[in-house]
Amino acid sequence: MKFSIFATAMLIGRSGAALVSVSNFGDNPTQLQMSVYVPDKLADKPAVILAMHGCGGTGQQYLQQSGYTKLADEKGFLVIYPTTTHDNHCWDVASKKSLTHDGGGDSQTLANMIRYTFTKYGVDPAKVFSTGSSSGCMMTNVMMAVYPDLIVAASCYSGVAAGCLAGSPGASPSTADPACAAGRVVKTGAEWAAQVRAMYTGWNGTYPRLATWHGHADTFVSYLNLEEQIKEWSTLLDVAYVKNLTATPQTGYTEMVFGDGTKFVAYSAEGVGHTVPVHPQEDLKWFGIA
Template sequence: MITSNYFQGIFALASLPLLVHGDLVKVADFGPNPTKLEMNIYVPTKLAAKPSIILALHPCGGTGPGYYKQTKYPQLADTGGFIVIYPSANHDNNCWDVASTKTLTHNGGGDSNGLATMINYTVSTYKADPKKVFVTGTSSGGMMTNVMCAVYPDLIAAGSGYSGVAAGCLAGSPGSSPQSATPTCADGKVNKTPAQWTSVVKAMYPEYNGTYPRVQVWHGTADNFVNYPNLAEEIKEWTGVFGISFVKNVTGEPQSGYTHMVFGDGEQFTAYSAAGVGHTVPVHESVDLKWFGI
């Protein structure tokens, strides 16, 4: 005879998190998801104790599974024991919303809110280290990397954004994709002082009085899609937030044709300019992991 206890046991098992290791797995229900983002997660077979988490954000037109195939974080996770979240934006030509008031507000109900939910779910489910949560992304994902560092400084420890724009650059635009956005930001024509950018960042989470995430950004000098002047605006934004100044250029780092721009003590913010590189700068996973401290 099948008893009610049997069914209770089945229902209890069904409600447990899906703990599959060594493959990219879709998570159907990870908590509040106001903009209906899709969550995929890669958990290595050999998971470190209190593992780190990397939130890896695809470019416009992309998907989490696509970015999973394009980046080397999963292979590095196999040896480093960390977790990688590969979300997908399913709206506005698969671009991350980096323009609306909702996403530019802490717990405001936008894309950034859903991404924060994914982080909290992963920390809870896999007993990850809440002080070792990192974010990276390319193009639209690089834009959202800046936004996450500004809107959720209480969750993110460090970020690495490729070919993006300053957090708040697209504020007020009707969309965030090339098809829907006001072109001023991508054209590199949104110009603010460090103090103005700092005010933009602080307004995203006015109650926050703690330390902001460590940030590094990358941009190609030949980028005519998200124009190169956006690198200068990112630099002004984060040097303003940290209250630091330019110190030196290191040429040929991390490779020939690149210039590493060092600010302050080099521990809070750094930038890479890639000579002759268009949209987008290739992902430098090993540099990211070093910046993250993984």
């Protein structure tokens, strides 16, 4: 397979670091755009983070919003910043194609971006992570469900459980069934887990570790969706609630710890609306990027 790349921006003047646009990363059934932030000095067998923008955004905008570039320069990891131009620039988290392993939807295109980094940059398959805000958080949940063979761990800001929008005519505020964002899609943990397992019926392994964040004052994607994510992933990861850690990682935030805290944690942000700001340092701790 031939890969075609070209640099679109020199983002760090003191180094050769760049946001590189990749025009041919493999099958691209949904015509997404791929850019990858490449630090001047890559670590040996580097980590890669798939970082996805919210509705109306772009990968380039999320590079600025997420704040990973300085850390990538320091630690030598890659960040994929994809862009969707469909459905008001929202990720497809609703169609059968996207909610099926190698089903031909956005999730497959994103998986192919990750696979490209294995060949091009020698990424360590044990160091593949996903994150995103709003629609990007929703797609992170989907990537965890549909590609647990690729994603090792994830963080997620102000989204919904994988499968919450299944069958909706779209995934943007103007096209989606409003029940999901309003927190009216309510299931048991077992029901959520069964829905996720049906997305990749051939998978018998473990699911990715998750740290998920939601603002208590979010009226756009209801805070009630945090409970549904908790039910879904605590069931899939087989961990029970243990304790709250107040003022963690900062004043106004509460960390809910499940099991021994290494597989699943959830953060509630008092007074925070849509979306919870990205916490890149906390993400790196969760991912284990030293």
